[in-house]
Amino acid sequence: MSAVPEPYLQEIADGIHAYVQPDGTWCLNNAGVLVGPDAVTLVDTTATERRTRRLREAVASVTHLPIRTVVNTHHHGDHTHGNHLFADRARVIGHDRCPAAVLEQGTLVKSLWPDVEWGDVQVSPPNVTFSDRMTLHLGDLRVELHYAGPAHTDNDVVVWIPERRTLLAGDIVFNGGTPFVLWGSVSGTLAALDRLRALRPTTVLPGHGPVGGPELFDRTARYLRWIQTLARDAAGAGLTPLQAAREAGLGEFADWTDSERVVGNLHRAFAEHAGAGPGAPIDTRTALIEMVEYNGGKPLTCLA
Known part of the structure; x- marks a missing residue:
């Protein structure tokens, strides 16, 4: 494993476990383990073959x-690159837009971080999809899958277990890390957070970072509203997203990891301020290059 703390399994409700991969930075995502009376439902896999095998060992x-x-x-690959290790014996469920996005993305992360030990990653998209909602039953326990995008992406799904007041939020929510909506929507994420808050969960598993509660919605929303305001003011002043990011102080968000995401988020916010719809195509390549520039030329750090 990389020089980061070991992943750990934490029971967050009866029969529901969080698999948390510190430190929650690029490609160190969380997964959920839902233990039913006769089988397990896994929520997300991990970025590398080695890490997904560790996840499987943790379940065992x-x-x-x-x-x-x-x-x-x-x-995104940090949530789907391990699908192939289960696809021969498990159904893989995602939103209707997810399979095409998985195939289009391929193994893009390998080119972004060529030094990571990815292993034998085989692209394996969901083979069962839904458009708005889907209900699973783990014995008597109801597990609801809700489409929540466009937010982090255009195919976001959250997992809601009403009897346990437990929400697995995917990358709509980060804890201790900077949210990232370059491939999604600032306004869409804010709307999604309102819907998630209305569920009134007591326990929230974010896509990255430690388990928390509904306070995570408020932190994420404050950041995204700040991004919207910064984009509006910067666009009015004739600044670019990179210039705006360089001139802005991060304030209460300065201690969050992966702060360079502010540039990508501003690219999305600038586009929406100019009238682009949630999830509309934008120049993500330029945004990624400028994130590295914001970082002083230092490549984005992936410890997977």
């Missing part, structure tokens, strides 16, 4: 039951 440490269902909260 708490139950002998087989993994029969995998839910992808969205298409």
Whole structure:
């Protein structure tokens, strides 16, 4: 494993475990483990073959039951690159837009971070999809899948277990890390956060970072509203997203990891300020290059 703390499994409700990968930075995502009476439902996989095998070992440490269902909260590789290790014995569920996005993305992260030990990653998209909602039953326990995008991406899914007041939020929510909406929507994420808040969960598993509660919605929303205001003011002053990011102080968000995402988020916010719809195509390549420039030329750090 990389020079980061070991992943850990944390029971967050009866039969529901969070698999948390510190330190939650690029490609160190969380997964959910839902143990039913006769099978396990896994929410997301991980970025590398080695890390997904570790996830599978962690599941085996708490139950002998087989993994029969995998839910992808969205298409990004840190959440889907392990699908192939389960696809021969489990259905893989995602939003209707997820399979095409997985195939289009391929193994893009390998080119972004060529030094990471990715292993034998095989692109494996969901083979079961839904458009708005889908309900799973783990014995008597109701597990609801809600489409929540466009937010982090255009195919975001959250997993809501009403009887446990527990929400697995995917990358709509980060804890301790900077949110990232370059491929999604600032306004769409704010709307999604309102819908998630209305569920009134007591426990929230973010896509990255430690388990928290509904206070995570408020932190994320404050950041995104700040991004919107910064984009509006900077556009009015004739600044570019990179210039705006360089001139802005990060304030209460300065201690969040991966702060260079401010540039990508501003690219999305500038586009929406100019009238682009949520999730509309924008020049993401330029945004990624400028994130590195904002970082003083230092490549984005991935410890997967």
